[in-house]
Amino acid sequence: SQPAPEPEPQQPAEPTMYMPPVIPAPTSTATAPIDDTAPQSQQTYADPTQFQVVSEGAASPxxxxxxxxxxxxxxxxxxxxxxxxxxxxxxxxxxxxxxxxxxxxxxxxxxxxxxxxxxxxxxxxxxxxxxxxxxxxxxxxxxxxxxxxxxxxxxxxxxxxxxxxxxxxxxxxxxxxxxxxxxxxxxxxxxxKTRLKANSFDESASADSIDETTLNNQLDALNKLKSDLDDEKIIWTNNPSKDSDYDSYVNKVKEQLTKGNSLKKDLKKKADKDKQDAEKEKRSSEAATQKWVGTYSGMGTDNKKLEIVLKSDGSVTYREGDTKVTEGTWSGDENTIKISFGGKISTRSEPFTITSKDGGRTIAVSSDSGTWQTDYLTKR
Incomplete structure (x- = not known):
């Protein structure tokens, strides 16, 4: 067998894994089978529990x-x-x-x-x-x-x-x-508000209590107010008032205009009636005039010739005797007329009253004064 190889020198700066030396089994140039019966220490193996991290040689890991x-x-x-x-x-x-x-x-x-x-x-x-x-x-x-x-x-x-x-x-x-x-x-x-109040009509207003001039002035003022409301409508765009608005004012003005125009119609009816009455009275007066107009003559109570001429224009001529002539005026109706000479004939007896019982053929000239004696004249 060969001796176990020496472990390689460790690098001082780099950590490495340390492995205990492994003792290889004896070898020979010839291939021999592994002896399973050999002691365990002689077998080639590495125990994992023997690996440790080491640094700088033999220092503790x-x-x-x-x-x-x-x-x-x-x-x-x-x-x-x-x-x-x-x-x-x-x-x-x-x-x-x-x-x-x-x-x-x-x-x-x-x-x-x-x-x-x-x-x-x-x-x-x-x-x-x-x-x-x-x-x-x-x-x-x-x-x-x-x-x-x-x-x-x-x-x-x-x-x-x-x-x-x-x-x-x-x-x-x-x-x-x-x-x-x-x-x-x-x-x-x-x-x-001021203009509407000033030109509104009273509840009791009627044709008998208002004259045409006042009525027309109020209607003109109301129409001007309505025109201003229309022209100045922009101020109601953001109306800050809770008590009034554009439509409310316009409606109130229209109500007054309606009432005013109704009064105007009533006033016209009244004027037409008054005119008719005046014409009727005029016709009646003219009829009376035609009845009385003429020359009346006779003998006065003082045995002087007396002549009264009633003219259609309302004038009268009083002739007493042959020289005395006095001018005056007369008025009345078909039953009675009054003649006056401004006191020129008699301040106490004027005006004289003329009446007739036979349609104007004969007249009686009398006075409220007790000093005047009634004269009777005949129409020519």
Whole structure:
């Protein structure tokens, strides 16, 4: 048999597996069968339990394993720290960039709000009793136009910040518009109320209690009020009043116009009736005139010739004797007339009363004065 070979020298720096020397079985140049009966120590084999991890020659393997684990932990820790620091720097850079964008967006929104605010402030609204309604209406329209523009910009996101919400400064601008529009609305609302009340008709109004001039003036005022309501309808777009609205005013005005036009018809009927009555009276008067018109003569109670001429124009001539002539007037109906000469004939006896019992062929000239004696004359 040959001696067992020496184990190879171990490398000092690299860990390796240590294997106890294996003593080979005796060999010969000839191939011999394995002797199963030989002692176990003489057989060639390796015991797995004899393998150990060693480092630096003959040093114990356990301390080497701990040092290797510690080194690996340090490497992992360094890698994790590097990752954390890198992530922190990245997040910080992202946050800084996001903050810059937020600030830039905020500045852009505030600039737009300031632009609208300056336009709103430029519209002066201070209504008084002397204010011009056209100027106030124009101011209201300007404010409404600005509100429309703001609404469109809001819908398109021009007031949104980076977080998606509208900037709080927008509310101050829109509130300023609303406040000014309400002042204008209140002025018009008060004007409508005052005019409607002043030109409404009383419940007891009738053709007998109102004259045509007053009626026409009220109707004209109501029609003007309705026209103003139509022309100024824009102020009711955002009606801040809970007690009144456009339709309510229009309906009230229409009710008064209906009542006024009804009164106008009644007034016309009354005027037509009055006219008919006047014409009837005139015809009656003319008939009476035709009855009395003529010349009446005879002898007076003082035995003087007396002549009375009743003319169709309402004048009368009184002739006493051959020289005395007095002019006067007469009026009456078909039964009785009065003649007067302004006291020229007799201040105590005038006016004289003329009556007839035979249709005007004979007249009696009398007086309420007891000093006058009745004269009787005959129509020629």
């Amino acid at each position: 356990t301390p080497h394993k701990k040092r290797s684990s510690h080194k690996a932990f340090k490497i992992v820790a360094i890698i994790l720290l590097t990752i954390v620091l890198g992530a922190g720097i990245g997040i910080g850079a992202w946050a800084w960039n996001a903050n810059q964008k937020n600030n830039a967006r905020k500045d852009e929104v505030v600039k737009l709000e300031d632009s609208y605010k300056s336009q709103v402030d430029a519209i002066e609204v201070n209504p008084t009793s002397e204010s011009d309604r056209s100027a106030l209406l124009d101011s209201y329209k300007q404010l409404a136009d600005l509100q429309d523009k703001i609404t469109k910009d809001q819908e398109s996101g021009k007031f949104k910040l980076a977080d998606g919400s509208d900037d709080s400064g927008l509310e101050a601008v829109t509130s300023s518009i609303t406040d000014k529009q309400k002042k204008i609305f209140d002025w018009f609302n008060n004007d409508y």
